[in-house]
Amino acid sequence: MKKAMQASISEVLGTMFYMPLEFETQESLEHSGLLKTPGMQMASLGFKGALSGTLVFLVPRDLLQAMTADFMGERVVSAEQMAGTLKEIANMVAGNTFSTYDSAKEFCLGIPELITPSRMASLRSGGKEIFLLVESVEGSMGVWMGLDS
Template sequence: MDVQTTLLNAMKISISEIFETMFYMPVEFENKPEMEAVINASSVMAASISFSGARSGHFKGIFPVSVLKSIASAFMGIDESKITQNDMTGTIGEIVNMIAGNTLTLAGGDFHLELPEILNHKDLEIKAPDNTLEGRTFVKTLNGLFSVSFDLI
């Protein structure tokens, strides 16, 4: 199995384990072209985390604010109406950190994770170089849809 497929499979396993264990949310994976429009049309928050080691790259999570708010509520154990912007920022950073760390551990090899960064809309438009290996999945929860992706440099 090639590196890209191995990492994508490990990422899906990580997402399932993390969301079912930490957030008590079952997930399904969908990769239909129309999913892109759902994410892009929404008011979203995004975070990225860089890694280095045998390979280097980034993981990125893009969440509609409404979905992230429900995830933050489940994670923090407080009512959704009391979730603040800071709560969502912390939650999305922790999500990409957990997904990246678990995915890279499952895929094997030594790696170093940087701190997660919150992305702005301009950062979402930046395309990876042509020689970059990429993988992406759309994740469906009871509360909506989000995407997680990686690139390998």
């Protein structure tokens, strides 16, 4: 699954934002420092099917603002545009991950939503976790997946 996530992140962010990326696959969410980053923005997306759980995309506000401005072709972007960009990234990464992981199996994706740090903490209440730290020239991001037991 981690390899499918990595390929999907590269494809989505490379295509949408032309971002060269590097991955730290041995890093944990706790040790990445992302949860302690001021202004961290997070979008979650539940999924069901052969596997069930939640995917969360984490990106610092300043980096999200730059990504949204590049994507929209505008210098100034609104909070709503940034939220839409973040939710769309989560949706595209999740969909691409599951089709890369096993294109023969069906997965039902939920509707992406913005979450708070306290909601993120509640998602991490057991079960298997997969985390990728994503490094770009502009900064660090993360993708976390929690699988239901």
